[in-house]
Amino acid sequence: MANYRDIIASYQDKPGGIIEAYHALQEEFNYIPREAIDEVARVFGVSEAQAYGVATFYSYLSVEPRGKYIIRMCESAPCHVAGADEVIKAFENHLGIKVGETTADGKFTLELTQCIGQCQGIPVITINRVPYEGISPDQVPMILEKCK
Amino acid sequence: MAEEVRIVLRNADKIDPNNVDDYINAGGYQALEKVRGMDPKAVIEEVKKANVRGRGGAGFNAGLKWSFVPPADVKYVVCNLDEGEPGTYKDRTIVQKDPQTVLEGMAICGHAIGSKQGYIYCRGEYPYVVEQLNQAIDQAKAKGVLGDFDIEVRMGAGAYVCGEETALIESIEGHRGEPRFKPPFPGVEGLWAKPTVVNNVETFANLPEIINKGADWFASIGAPNYPGTKVLTLTGDVVNRVPIEVPTNTTIREVIYEFGGGIRNGRKFKAVQIGGTSGGFIPESLLDTPIDFDSMSSIGATLGTGAVFIMDDTRDIVDIVTRISKFFEHESCGKCNPCREGTFRCYEIMKKINRGAASAKDIDNIVLLARVMQKAALCGLGQAAPGPIMTTLQHFRHEYERKLV
Ligand SMILES: Cc1cc2nc3c(=O)[nH]c(=O)nc-3n(C[C@H](O)[C@H](O)[C@H](O)COP(=O)(O)O)c2cc1C
Ligand code: FES
Numbered sequence: 233m234a235n236y237r238d239i240i241a242s243y244q245d246k247p248g249g250i251i252e253a254y255h256a257l258q259e260e261f262n263y264i265p266r267e268a269i270d271e272v273a274r275v276f277g278v279s280e281a282q283a284y285g286v287a288t289f290y291s292y293l294s295v296e297p298r299g300k301y302i303i304r305m306c307e308s309a310p311c312h313v314a315g316a317d318e319v320i321k322a323f324e325n326h327l328g329i330k331v332g333e334t335t336a337d338g339k340f341t342l343e344l345t346q347c348i349g350q351c352q353g354i355p356v357i358t359i360n361r362v363p364y365e366g367i368s369p370d371q372v373p374m375i376l377e378k379c380k
Numbered sequence: 381m382a383e384e385v386r387i388v389l390r391n392a393d394k395i396d397p398n399n400v401d402d403y404i405n406a407g408g409y410q411a412l413e414k415v416r417g418m419d420p421k422a423v424i425e426e427v428k429k430a431n432v433r434g435r436g437g438a439g440f441n442a443g444l445k446w447s448f449v450p451p452a453d454v455k456y457v458v459c460n461l462d463e464g465e466p467g468t469y470k471d472r473t474i475v476q477k478d479p480q481t482v483l484e485g486m487a488i489c490g491h492a493i494g495s496k497q498g499y500i501y502c503r504g505e506y507p508y509v510v511e512q513l514n515q516a517i518d519q520a521k522a523k524g525v526l527g528d529f530d531i532e533v534r535m536g537a538g539a540y541v542c543g544e545e546t547a548l549i550e551s552i553e554g555h556r557g558e559p560r561f562k563p564p565f566p567g568v569e570g571l572w573a574k575p576t577v578v579n580n581v582e583t584f585a586n587l588p589e590i591i592n593k594g595a596d597w598f599a600s601i602g603a604p605n606y607p608g609t610k611v612l613t614l615t616g617d618v619v620n621r622v623p624i625e626v627p628t629n630t631t632i633r634e635v636i637y638e639f640g641g642g643i644r645n646g647r648k649f650k651a652v653q654i655g656g657t658s659g660g661f662i663p664e665s666l667l668d669t670p671i672d673f674d675s676m677s678s679i680g681a682t683l684g685t686g687a688v689f690i691m692d693d694t695r696d697i698v699d700i701v702t703r704i705s706k707f708f709e710h711e712s713c714g715k716c717n718p719c720r721e722g723t724f725r726c727y728e729i730m731k732k733i734n735r736g737a738a739s740a741k742d743i744d745n746i747v748l749l750a751r752v753m754q755k756a757a758l759c760g761l762g763q764a765a766p767g768p769i770m771t772t773l774q775h776f777r778h779e780y781e782r783k784l785v
Contacts, residue, residue, distance in 0.1 A: 233766050247525065247554075247572070248534075248552050248553040248554035248555075250554035251534075251535070251536075251537055251551065251554055252534070252535070253563055254537070255504070255535055255537065275552065278516075281465070282555075285556055286554065286555060286556055289539065289556040289557060290536075290537030290538050290539050290557070290715075291537075291538040291539065291710075292504040292505075292538030292539075293537050293538070307703070308657065308703075308707060309466055309467070309495060309653075309689065309700050309703050309704050309707070310466060310615045310616050310689050312703045313616060313617070313695055313700065314616075315771070325717050326582040327678060335419070339440065343759050345466070345505075345538070346538075346540060346707055346710065347464070347465070347466035347467065347468070347657075348465055348505040349468065349469045349505055349506065350468055350469060351466070351467050351468070351612070351613060351615035351621070351687070351689075352469060352614075352615065352621040352622060352623075353621070354615060354616075354676075358505075359424070359708035360556070361505075366702065
C-alpha cells in the first residue's frame with residue numbers, strides 16, 4: 233500500500249490540490265485517515281481544522297473506514313418513484329446492516345446518495361463508483377454474490 | 381411530427397468520440413481557426429448577437445457575460461460539468477458523445493476573453509468522464525489544435541452546491557464549496573481573484589457551430605428570446621427515458637408525447653417537473669407552453685438544466701416533494717441562515733404533512749418560510765429550494781389538503 237505522505241507530496245505543487253489529494257488518498261485507503269488529514273494541513277499550509285473541514289464538506293469523501301465494496305443507492309426523486317426505498321430495504325435485509333453501516337467482515341458499506349446522473353436507468357446504484365441501472369429488489373442477492 | 385435539431389449533439393453517434401481525427405474530419409476546430417483570425421472583440425460581439433443564453437440554468441447571454449471581463453494579466457475559462465440537478469444527464473451525454481466540441485468551445489472563449497488556461501470542473505460521480513476528458517485533452521494537445529490554450533480537469537466530490545459558480549471556484553481552490561457574496565462577479569474577480577468566465581458544458585458546445593454558421597443562423601432557430609436548441613433529459617414515468625435536442629420553441633406536450641412516447645404502462649399524466657429538482661411542477665393545463673426560458677418563467681416554472689421528470693396519475697405529489705425537501709436539507713452548505721434553517725424546517729414540515737399529522741397552519745407556515753428563503757438566501761440553492769413546494773401548492777393543493785388532520 234502506498235504511503236500517504238508520498239501521495240500527498242505528489243499534489244503539493246498543484247494550486248488548490250487538496251481535494252485532488254483527498255481523492256487519491258481515498259482511492260488508496262477507501263477513506264481518508266486522520267494522520268493523512270494532519271499531513272495535508274501541513275503540506276498545503278492550512279490549519280488542521282480547515283483540512284478537516286474540507287474533508288468533511290464533501291459527501292463523497294469519508295473520514296471513517298469503510299468496506300471493500302461501497303454500495304450507494306440514489307434516493308433522488310426520480311429514483312425514489314422508481315422504487316429506490318424497496319431496493320435499499322432489500323440490501324439492508326440481505327446484509328444485516330442499516331444505511332451508513334459496514335458489515336462486520338469489512339466487506340460491504342451501504343450508503344445513500346443523491347442523483348448520480350444516470351436517470352435514464354432509474355433506480356440506480358453504484359458499487360465503488362460504477363453505476364448499475366434499473367435495479368429491482370430481487371436482483372440484490374445476485375448483485376451481492378458477484379462482489380467477491 | 382416534431383423533429384430534433386442537433387447543434388450540440390451534431391456529431392453524436394456519427395463519429396468516434398475518443399478520436400480527435402474523427403472530430404477534425406467532421407469539421408472540428410475550423411471555428412477555432414476562424415476566431416484566431418478575428419479580433420477578440422468581434423468574437424464577443426458575434427456570440428452576443430447569437431444570443432446564446434447560459435444552458436446551466438440562469439439563462440444569461442454568454443457574449444454579454446464575456447464582455448464584462450476586464451483586462452488582466454491572467455484570466456480563466458471554467459467549464460461547469462458539475463451536473464448535480466437530479467434528473468439531469470445532459471452534460472455527461474454531451475461530453476461522452478463529443479468531448480472535443482466542448483474543448484473547442486472553451487478555446488473559443490479563451491481567445492475571446494484573452495485567457496490561456498481553462499478548467500473543467502467535473503462532478504465526482506463521473507470518474508469515467510474525467511478519464512475520457514483527459515484523454516481528449518491529450519489528443520488535442522498532441523495534434524496542436526488547442527494552440528497555447530491549456531485545459532485541466534478537476535474533480536468534485538459530491539456536493540450539489542458546487543455547481544453554483546462561486547462555490548465551484550472555491551472548490552477548485554481547494555476549499556469547502558461555499559458560495560461567495562456577489563458582487564464581485566467571477567467575470568471580474570473569480571478563480572484566485574482573477575477574471576473568470578464560468579459557462580455550462582452545453583453553452584460551450586454550442587459555440588463552434590455559432591462561429592461556423594454565424595450568429596444570424598443561430599438566432600433564427602427556436603424561440604426568438606432564447607434561440608437555438610436545448611438538450612433535455614427525460615426521466616420518470618415516460619416511455620422513452622432518453623436525451624433529446626430540440627429547438628427551444630418545442631412545447632412540453634411535444635417533448636412528453638412525441639419524443640418521450642407518452643406515459644409508461646398506459647397510465648395517465650399527472651405532473652411534470654422541468655429543470656431539475658428545484659424546478660416547478662407543471663400540470664396538464666400548461667403543457668402547451670414552449671420550453672424556452674421566458675415562456676417557462678411566465679408560467680411560474682423553469683427551464684433550468686432541461687431535466688424532464690414525468691409523473692403518472694398514481695404518484696403521490698406530497699411524498700415526492702417531501703423527498704425533494706430532503707435533498708435540499710442534505711445539500712444546503714450551511715453558510716447562510718435562511719437556507720440552512722429553512723431547508724431543515726421545510727423538510728420537517730413536509731414530513732409532518734406527508735405522514736398525515738399536519739394542520740392548515742403548517743401550510744401557512746411553510747408558505748411564509750418559503751417566501752423568506754426565496755428573498756433572503758445567499759445563493760440560488762436556498763432561493764430555489766421552495767419552488768417545488770410553492771408550485772405544487774398552487775397546482776396540486778388538494779393533494780396536500782387530503783393529508784391534513
Ligand atoms: C445550487 C446551484 C447549483 C448549480 N449547479 C449547476 C451545474 O451543475 N451546472 C451548471 O452549469 N450550472 C449550475 N448552476 C449555475 C451556475 O451558477 C452558473 O450560473 C452557470 O454555470 C453559468 O453558466 P451558463 O451561463 O453557461 O449557464 C448552479 C447554480 C446553483 C445556485
Ligand atoms: S435520480 Fe437517481 S440517478 Fe438521477
